[in-house]
Amino acid sequence: xxxxxxxxxxxxxxxxxxxxxxxxxxxxxxxxxxxxxxxxxxxxxxxxxxxxxxxxxxxxxxxxxxxxxxxxxxxxxxxxxxxxxxxxxxxxxxxxxxxxxxxxxxxxxxxxxxxxxxxxxxxxxxxxxxxxxxxxxxxxxxxxxxxxxxxxxxxxxxxxxxxxxxxxxxxxxxxxxxxxxxxxxxxxxxxxxxxxxxxxxxxxxxxxxxxxxxxxxxxxxxxxxxxxxxxxxxxxxxxxxxxxxxxxxxxxx
Numbered sequence: 001x002x003x004x005x006x007x008x009x010x011x012x013x014x015x016x017x018x019x020x021x022x023x024x025x026x027x028x029x030x031x032x033x034x035x036x037x038x039x040x041x042x043x044x045x046x047x048x049x050x051x052x053x054x055x056x057x058x059x060x061x062x063x064x065x066x067x068x069x070x071x072x073x074x075x076x077x078x079x080x081x082x083x084x085x086x087x088x089x090x091x092x093x094x095x096x097x098x099x100x101x102x103x104x105x106x107x108x109x110x111x112x113x114x115x116x117x118x119x120x121x122x123x124x125x126x127x128x129x130x131x132x133x134x135x136x137x138x139x140x141x142x143x144x145x146x147x148x149x150x151x152x153x154x155x156x157x158x159x160x161x162x163x164x165x166x167x168x169x170x171x172x173x174x175x176x177x178x179x180x181x182x183x184x185x186x187x188x189x190x191x192x193x194x195x196x197x198x199x200x201x202x203x204x205x206x207x208x209x210x211x212x213x214x215x216x217x218x219x220x221x222x223x224x225x226x227x228x229x230x231x232x233x234x235x236x237x238x239x240x241x242x243x244x245x246x247x248x249x250x251x252x253x
Contacts, residue, residue, distance in 0.1 A: 001225045002219070002220060002225070002226055002227070002228065002252055003029040003030065003060070003062060003225070003226075003227045003228075004028045004029050004227070004228050004229075004245075004248055004249060004252060005023070005028050005029055005030040005031050005032055005060075005062045005227055005228070005229045005230070006019075006022075006023060006026070006028060006031055006032070006229060006230040006231075006241065006245070007031075007032045007034060007065055007191065007229050007230065007231040007232075008031055008032065008033050008034045008037070008038045008039075008065070009034040009036065009037070009065065009231065009232075010230060010231060010232050010233055010236075010241065011236070011238075011241075012034075012036070012037045012038075013236065016033075016038045016039070016050050016053065017053060019031065019038065020053055020054060020057050020059065021057075022238055022241060022242070023057075023059055024057050024058070024059060025242060026241070026242055026245035026246075027245060027246070027249055028059075028230075028245050028248075028249070029059065029060055029062065029227075030054075030059050030060035030061055030062040030227075031054070031059065031060075031061055031062060032061075032062050032063045032064070032065045032096070032189075032227070032229050033047075033050060033061055033063075033064055033065060033090060034065040034067075035064065035065060035066040035067050035068075035083065035086065036067050038050065039064070039086060039090065040086075041066070041082040041083050041085065041086040042082065046086075047085075047086040047087075047089035047090050048089045050090065051089055051090055051091060061090045061091060061092050062092065062094075062189075062227045062229065063092050063094040063095070063096060063134075063189060063227065063229075064083070064086060064087040064090055064092050064094070064095045064096065065096045066083045066086075066087075066095050066096055066097055067098065068080060068083050068095070068097045068098065068122075069097070069098040069099075069100060069101065070097070070098065070099055070100040070115045070118050070119060070142070071100045071101070071111075071114070071115055071118070076118050076121060076122060077121055077122065077125060080121075080122040080125055080126075081125065083095060084125060084126065084129050084131065087129075087131060088129060092131070093130060093131050093132060094131065094132050094133075094134055094188055094189065094227075095126060095131055095132070095133050095134070096133075096134050096135075096136055096164060096189075097122070097133050097134070097135060097136070098135070098136050098138070098141055099115070099135050099136070099138075099141035099142030099143050099152070100115055100141055100142055101140055101141065102140065102141070103139070103140060103141070103142075103144040103145075103148065104142055104144070104148040104151070104152075105148075107142075112142075115142060116152075116155055116156060119133075119156055119158075119161065120156065120158060123156070123158045123160045123161045124160075126160050127158075127159070127160035131160070132160045132161065132162055132188065133160065133161055133162075134161070134162045134163055134164050134188040134189060135149070135152070135161075135162075135163050135164065136164055137149060137163055137164050137165050137166050137183075137191075138166070143163065145168065145179075146168075146178075146179040146182050146183060149163055149183055149186075150182060150183060150186070153186045162186050162187065162188040163183050163186045163187055163188060164187075164188060164189050164190065164191055165179070165180055165183055165187055165189075165190050165191070166190065166191040166192075166193070166231070167193070167195070167211075167215075169195055173207075173210075173211045173214070176211070176215070177214055177215070177218065180215055180218050180219070181218055184218065184219070184221075184222055185222075187219065187222075187224075187226060188226065188227075189226060189227040189228075189229060190215070190219060190226060190227070190228050190229065191229055191231040192212070192228050192229060192230050192231060192244075192248060193230070193231050193232050193233075194206065194208035194211075194212075195232075196208070199234075200232050200233060200234045200235070201234055202233075202234050202240060202243055202244060202247075203230075203243075203244040203247045203248060204247045209247070209251070212248075212251055213251060216228070216251050216252055220252075228248060228252060230244055230245065230248060
């Protein structure tokens with residue numbers, strides 16, 4: 001089953017109620033709430049407040065886009081439990097996390113082993129709470145490229161751990177297609193954007209539609225539940241988001 005949404009970080013400059021109103025207009029299914037601005041795990045009662053607003057609007061919280069980053073917490077289990085509590089209040093089953101601040105080839109073997117152990121620890125906590133963690137697919141982390149991401153999944157071998165996927169900007173459409181096909185067994189969600197000419201573009205500009213048709217078909221081929229989440233939009237304008245939402249809906253459905 002495919003669901004469509006937007007990452008709230010797309011509109012960091014808007015209140016959570018303004019984001020909800022935009023999504024309700026868009027026809028998308030829901031929102032991935034970011035933990036940096038809209039639903040910080042340290043702000044008591046915020047997740048419950050947002051959840052009530054979502055229920056009243058009739059839209060779904062699809063995931064929790066946390067900024068929990070491996071290697072940054074002396075007591076990582078205690079730190080992650082704060083994230084889990086917010087995720088529970090949001091009623092989600094997926095928490096997005098970040099794989100440290102270095103690419104795999106910049107880490108010593110000991111540093112890598114420590115991050116693996118931390119991931120296993122927090123994955124166990126997530127599983128105990130009926131959730132999964134999913135790594136941001138991003139430069140300057142353990143999942144900076146396809147090979148590193150797959151190696152990480154194989155080294156972890158944990159059923160409560162998966163991957164987000166997004167386009168690697170330095171690679172061609174063909175290379176990104178190959179990457180997506182390889183990570184598909186571990187895929188949970190997809191971040192959707194069209195970054196060309198050093199800025200965000202509309203989703204259907206600069207051959208974005210051609211590329212995203214292919215990416216969507218690959219993801220749909222495994223017949224599992226995934227969320228396509230718009231992440232950022234041209235000039236941060238609500239009208240451009242609404243345009244992209246319609247394009248995404250037409251692409252997927």
